[in-house]
Amino acid sequence: MAIKMINIDELKFDEKGLIPAIVVDSVSKKVLTLAYMNRESLKISMEKGLTCFWSRSRQELWLKGETSGNYQHIVSITADCDADALVVSVMPDGPACHKGTTSCFNDKIYQSDELSDFSYEDLMELIKGRKTEKKEGSYTTYLFEKGLDKILKKVGEESTEVIIAAKSEDKAETVYEIADLAYHVMVLMIEAGIDLADIHKELASRHVIDKKIKQEKMTK
Numbered sequence: 001m002a003i004k005m006i007n008i009d010e011l012k013f014d015e016k017g018l019i020p021a022i023v024v025d026s027v028s029k030k031v032l033t034l035a036y037m038n039r040e041s042l043k044i045s046m047e048k049g050l051t052c053f054w055s056r057s058r059q060e061l062w063l064k065g066e067t068s069g070n071y072q073h074i075v076s077i078t079a080d081c082d083a084d085a086l087v088v089s090v091m092p093d094g095p096a097c098h099k100g101t102t103s104c105f106n107d108k109i110y111q112s113d114e115l116s117d118f119s120y121e122d123l124m125e126l127i128k129g130r131k132t133e134k135k136e137g138s139y140t141t142y143l144f145e146k147g148l149d150k151i152l153k154k155v156g157e158e159s160t161e162v163i164i165a166a167k168s169e170d171k172a173e174t175v176y177e178i179a180d181l182a183y184h185v186m187v188l189m190i191e192a193g194i195d196l197a198d199i200h201k202e203l204a205s206r207h208v209i210d211k212k213i214k215q216e217k218m219t220k
Contacts, residue, residue: 008042012084018054019086023096026075026089027200028121032096033104035064037086042077049074051088070094120186120196127183128190143187151191154184 065071072090130140158181
């Protein structure tokens, strides 16, 4: 499916010449902040590949990271269906919030009793915490205490379980075993000093390679 590209002139800025820009982490998809852009700051953002906003309080252009070093490298900018709001996907160099937190959105005002948030990033942080702050009775802490050989053994065992379940064409069991494998691989990642961004970057590079190969085949 072809991606539709629109011109800045098609965007609907408000009466003050501003458009809201929701900034999200390109890897975790976590909302980092909500800021505003005018035509000039949007053009600067696109030219530099770095987020530039219009500060409503200071009434001036604001290149994110210019003083803090926490630049936000733009992956893409997408307009909503009414062309009056933007989603800016970025790879941040550091915290988005002036308070030093990754995101400006941290204070929940409601949480469903039946539904709960889940993210691989939160799970990775939980697993990392079981290594740095050992918890008695924790299976994850137990794996870290046993060391790399034990972790690798479990990854191998869970890989085999996935194969057996998949061969049996048992979808529910396969999902269960893949979840087990994913968890143990994440434990291995923490042990090896690998984070989700590393995997994302590697997979993204393969996507580019695959896209180039596809284009080459189409031109032959």
